[in-house]
Amino acid sequence: MRQRTPRTLVVVLRTTAVAAVVSAATLGGTEACSTPDPTAVIEVDAPPFDQFKGVNLTAGQAGVSHLLELRCGSLDCHGQVGRALRIYGQFGLRFVDDAGNVPGLEPTTDTEYEANYQAVIGLQPDYMSLVYEGFDPPETLLLLRKPLQLERHKGGAVFVEGDDAYQCITSWLESGGGDAGSGGTDYGACGAATAGY
Numbered sequence: 001m002r003q004r005t006p007r008t009l010v011v012v013l014r015t016t017a018v019a020a021v022v023s024a025a026t027l028g029g030t031e032a033c034s035t036p037d038p039t040a041v042i043e044v045d046a047p048p049f050d051q052f053k054g055v056n057l058t059a060g061q062a063g064v065s066h067l068l069e070l071r072c073g074s075l076d077c078h079g080q081v082g083r084a085l086r087i088y089g090q091f092g093l094r095f096v097d098d099a100g101n102v103p104g105l106e107p108t109t110d111t112e113y114e115a116n117y118q119a120v121i122g123l124q125p126d127y128m129s130l131v132y133e134g135f136d137p138p139e140t141l142l143l144l145r146k147p148l149q150l151e152r153h154k155g156g157a158v159f160v161e162g163d164d165a166y167q168c169i170t171s172w173l174e175s176g177g178g179d180a181g182s183g184g185t186d187y188g189a190c191g192a193a194t195a196g197y
Contacts, residue, residue: 045129046121047175051185053113061187062194064172065089065116067165069108070197072147077155085143086119088112131173138170164193 054063069089073079079092088094089108094101095115121128123142130136138144144166145151147158159165167189175184 042125043129044121044125045132047132047172047185049114049117051172051175052117052120054185054190055187062190063185063187064120064169064190065108065113067168067190067193068116068120070194071158071165072155075103084119085123086115088115134174138173141173144169164189168193 050063052064054066055061066089068078068087069091072085073087073089073092075092077083078085078087079089080086081093086093089112090104090106092103094103095109095112097109097111101109120143127136127140131138131140139148139150142151144159146153147155148161148166149157159169167186171184171186171189
């Protein structure tokens with residue numbers, strides 16, 4: 001079994017949902033559900049943030065975030081506030097701050113890269129750890145299942161298994177976990193997957 005790396009990201013899942021009250025008759029006399037703990041913390045072994053962000057966008061070393069911004073982050077898709085996987089960036093939804101960023105102008109900010117990373121990692125934190133540690137294949141994650149059409153996706157097929165977008169994301173997911181770890185994100189595939197967008 002692989003040792004946990006020191007790069008453990010802690011995702012705090014805050015819930016504001018009120019527990020449903022289930023009648024004793026429905027449960028056959030058992031107690032109702034309890035309210036989720038809003039202070040619960042889930043430790044997540046996650047691929048590196050710096051590779052998600054990319055090294056140098058102008059030198060063709062864009063990371064996973066740039067791919068998601070261009071292929072998934074339009075205002076009518078994952079660039080919406082109401083989405084579980086919410087993507088911020090230069091060409092879509094902007095993070096509200098004092099900089100006055102508007103779509104199409106200023107480059108993606110560090111705050112937006114961090115928000116994108118948190119959204120991707122926090123979508124399925126338990127499965128993210130298993131994939132990064134090499135216990136489960138990358139296709140376990142909705143991050144790939146939906147755009148590959150392995151599950152229903154309103155946006156249709158966005159990636160094809162083996163294409164540059166697929167290689168960009170899977171190389172990041174496997175960038176250090178398990179025996180299948182490739183050692184790093186394939187920036188060339190990330191760049192090729194965003195060329196022309």
